[in-house]
Amino acid sequence: MQIESRLLVEIRDRLARLDANSGNGWANGREEAAGAFESLGLPSTRSEAYKYTQMTKRVKDVLSLDNAGTLIDTTSAFTDVPGIHFSTVNGLLTESVAAGSLPKGLTVSSLSEAYAENRIALDDHLARAFDPDRDAFSSLAAASAEDGILIHVAAGVSIAQPVILHHDRVANSGLVQPRLLVVAEGDSSIKVIEHFGDSGSGSAFENRIVEMISATGASVDHLVVYERGREATFVNGLHVYQEERSHFATNTITLGGGMVRNNLHFLPDGEECETHLNGLYIAKGSMHVDNHTFVDHAKPNCESNELFKGIVTDKAVGVFNGKILVRQDAQKINAYQSSKSILLDRAASIYAKPELEIYADDVKCSHGATTGELDDDALFYLRARGIRPEAAKLMLLEAFARDVVDLVDVDAVKDYLYSRLHSILTETAS
Amino acid sequence: MLTINNLHVSIEEEQKEILKGLNLEVKPGEVHAIMGPNGSGKSTLASVLAGRDGYEVTEGSVTFDGEDLLELEADERAREGLFLAFQYPVELPGVSMANFLKQAVNSVREHRGQDVLSAGDFLKLMKEKAAIVSLDPSLKARAVNEGFSGGEKKRSEIFQLALLDPKLAILDETDSGLDIDALRIVADGVNGLRNENRSFVLITHYQRLLDYIVPDFVHVLVDGRIVLSGGKELALQLEEKGYDWIKDEQTQTA
Numbered sequence: 081m082q083i084e085s086r087l088l089v090e091i092r093d094r095l096a097r098l099d100a101n102s103g104n105g106w107a108n109g110r111e112e113a114a115g116a117f118e119s120l121g122l123p124s125t126r127s128e129a130y131k132y133t134q135m136t137k138r139v140k141d142v143l144s145l146d147n148a149g150t151l152i153d154t155t156s157a158f159t160d161v162p163g164i165h166f167s168t169v170n171g172l173l174t175e176s177v178a179a180g181s182l183p184k185g186l187t188v189s190s191l192s193e194a195y196a197e198n199r200i201a202l203d204d205h206l207a208r209a210f211d212p213d214r215d216a217f218s219s220l221a222a223a224s225a226e227d228g229i230l231i232h233v234a235a236g237v238s239i240a241q242p243v244i245l246h247h248d249r250v251a252n253s254g255l256v257q258p259r260l261l262v263v264a265e266g267d268s269s270i271k272v273i274e275h276f277g278d279s280g281s282g283s284a285f286e287n288r289i290v291e292m293i294s295a296t297g298a299s300v301d302h303l304v305v306y307e308r309g310r311e312a313t314f315v316n317g318l319h320v321y322q323e324e325r326s327h328f329a330t331n332t333i334t335l336g337g338g339m340v341r342n343n344l345h346f347l348p349d350g351e352e353c354e355t356h357l358n359g360l361y362i363a364k365g366s367m368h369v370d371n372h373t374f375v376d377h378a379k380p381n382c383e384s385n386e387l388f389k390g391i392v393t394d395k396a397v398g399v400f401n402g403k404i405l406v407r408q409d410a411q412k413i414n415a416y417q418s419s420k421s422i423l424l425d426r427a428a429s430i431y432a433k434p435e436l437e438i439y440a441d442d443v444k445c446s447h448g449a450t451t452g453e454l455d456d457d458a459l460f461y462l463r464a465r466g467i468r469p470e471a472a473k474l475m476l477l478e479a480f481a482r483d484v485v486d487l488v489d490v491d492a493v494k495d496y497l498y499s500r501l502h503s504i505l506t507e508t509a510s
Numbered sequence: 511m512l513t514i515n516n517l518h519v520s521i522e523e524e525q526k527e528i529l530k531g532l533n534l535e536v537k538p539g540e541v542h543a544i545m546g547p548n549g550s551g552k553s554t555l556a557s558v559l560a561g562r563d564g565y566e567v568t569e570g571s572v573t574f575d576g577e578d579l580l581e582l583e584a585d586e587r588a589r590e591g592l593f594l595a596f597q598y599p600v601e602l603p604g605v606s607m608a609n610f611l612k613q614a615v616n617s618v619r620e621h622r623g624q625d626v627l628s629a630g631d632f633l634k635l636m637k638e639k640a641a642i643v644s645l646d647p648s649l650k651a652r653a654v655n656e657g658f659s660g661g662e663k664k665r666s667e668i669f670q671l672a673l674l675d676p677k678l679a680i681l682d683e684t685d686s687g688l689d690i691d692a693l694r695i696v697a698d699g700v701n702g703l704r705n706e707n708r709s710f711v712l713i714t715h716y717q718r719l720l721d722y723i724v725p726d727f728v729h730v731l732v733d734g735r736i737v738l739s740g741g742k743e744l745a746l747q748l749e750e751k752g753y754d755w756i757k758d759e760q761t762q763t764a
Contacts, residue, residue: 471617
């Protein structure tokens with residue numbers, strides 16, 4: 081408990097100061113999250129959920145919430161994509177968003193400003209998608225986050241252009257633990273794209289908590305492209321809450337980082353929800369990429385679709401754990417899961433585990449997990465047409481990976497990803 | 511063009527000898543048919559010539575256009591002008607026909623010292639060659655062989671043959687799974703591609719294909735060896751009497 085205690089001392093110290101100054105609205109939530117973190121403790125290697133991913137070891141190296149040190153300027157991407165752009169420092173907005181500068185019905189602000197303004201009932205939304213007892217890293221982030229970003233779209237409003245968060249600057253030391261809250265009120269729609277630029281040799285450690293709420297009839301489309309450098313660590317806690325007839329889609333594309341854990345939780349808590357969760361990762365060198373997904377079907381007549389693909393080479397490690405829970409009352413659920421990975425090197429490894437837990441009797445669920453090398457027959461077919469082995473390999477890898485990128489619906493972002501895949505995989509195939 | 515001398519081939523994993531001293535000489539412009547019962551080694555011959563992994567040549571040699579064919583990798587053989595029309599063309603989801611064909615054509619052209627084709631010229635070439643086997647040129651937007659009917663797959667193989675313009679084409683059971691109309695289209699395509707420089711090796715179980723593509727020579731492959739060679743009339747004899755007749759004769763000779 082030594083690490084936990086040290087972090088908790090820091091967290092409680094900060095909370096005490098905060099209470100005295102401002103009566104910050106989510107201090108109670110933070111206190112509760114700190115309590116949850118205290119009782120959960122950081123996962124050891126004996127913990128089933130972190131068996132293959134020794135994240136706790138990485139925390140030891142940065143053991144502080146203090147990230148006042150140097151900032152790493154990372155490489156931006158798709159800055160020219162039509163959209164509503166924001167840059168962040170340590171996951172927070174760099175400046176206040178001027179009133180009137182956004183489409184009507186859309187709010188993008190810091191959580192603290194939104195609280196002070198009190199126009200949007202944040203207490204109704206915060207911690208609605210997130211259960212502090214679920215995961216130690218998310219509760220640590222929830223307890224630690226001093227501020228965050230709110231993206232809110234009012235009922236009935238559709239925001240056509242995507243809101244694009246460029247997570248361009250990040251501290252080189254300390255735990256960076258921001259909070260992001262996205263709320264799509266009833267019958268609204270919004271697209272959120274997040275980009276984590278290449279941090280080169282900087283050693284950023286980001287442990288974030290993201291809560292997304294798609295209210296009745298609303299639609300949220302979310303994309304994360306993570307391209308930090310090899311020294312970077314990322315724990316990405318996404319917690320999604322859906323009301324009836326809502327639509328939620330997220331695509332998690334991990335192309336960088338040294339150690340990455342995506343914790344993706346979905347709670348379609350109303351009838352006729354649609355949930356799409358897709359992901360792609362390419363792990364090279366000594367990268368370690370772990371995707372843990374959990375779809376909790378609590379209500380009947382919902383549909384979820386999951387597709388995760390990975391390419392693992394060199395000494396890299398890929399982990400996929402996809403859990404689907406269909407609760408007893410959740411009849412007429414269609415839940416599909418597919419995870420496919422390609423292993424290109426004998427020293428590389430993949431641990432894939434689908435978990436279906438079904439307590440309702442009238443459901444359609446399926447899962448498929450495949451791990452293999454590139455298909456020899458396919459390679460031979462291409463080579464029998466004069467195509468060189470490296471080019472043949474590249475064609476097959478690109479085809480495999482593009483499948484997930486095809487699901488991105490902003491063309492300019494899709495093109496960016498196609499060209500990134502091409503250059504990453506060209507290196508891999510040669 | 512192609513000289514196969516005393517070729518012995520085993521399957522690597524099974525240590526089982528499939529070809530047991532095969533001899534064949536194919537001159538430019540000639541069409542040779544290799545017929546034989548199931549398990550005689552026909553497809554092994556096609557695979558070994560095209561350079562598929564998993565086979566071990568234990569004895570003998572193969573010379574292609576003056577070069578030691580067995581020293582070349584599969585893709586080098588294709589660039590040198592050897593083409594295999596697959597018995598079972600592989601489906602490649604996500605790989606578009608257009609990208610696949612462009613890469614194939616350009617690797618071969620580059621090897622021959624020809625310019626890489628512009629997008630416009632490539633499209634023109636595709637249209638022209640697709641017409642040879644009545645293929646809809648809109649197939650270029652589809653993934654390689656994915657969702658193609660059996661007939662489309664075989665026609666697409668001949669279309670690729672036409673695009674790559676090889677010196678030697680080996681057709682492995684191209685007639686299998688084709689109805690009579692598709693067979694005629696494929697045969698007409700192949701006949702249109704015959705010329706004094708291009709040679710063909712047709713590997714087939716049945717004589718049917720040879721009604722449409724008339725060979726110069728017919729060889730009978732039994733148990734890894736060519737046991738009988740003759741002109742096109744030999745195919746008719748086989749159709750009439752079956753392979754047992756030859757097997758019996760073999761036994762008697764032995």
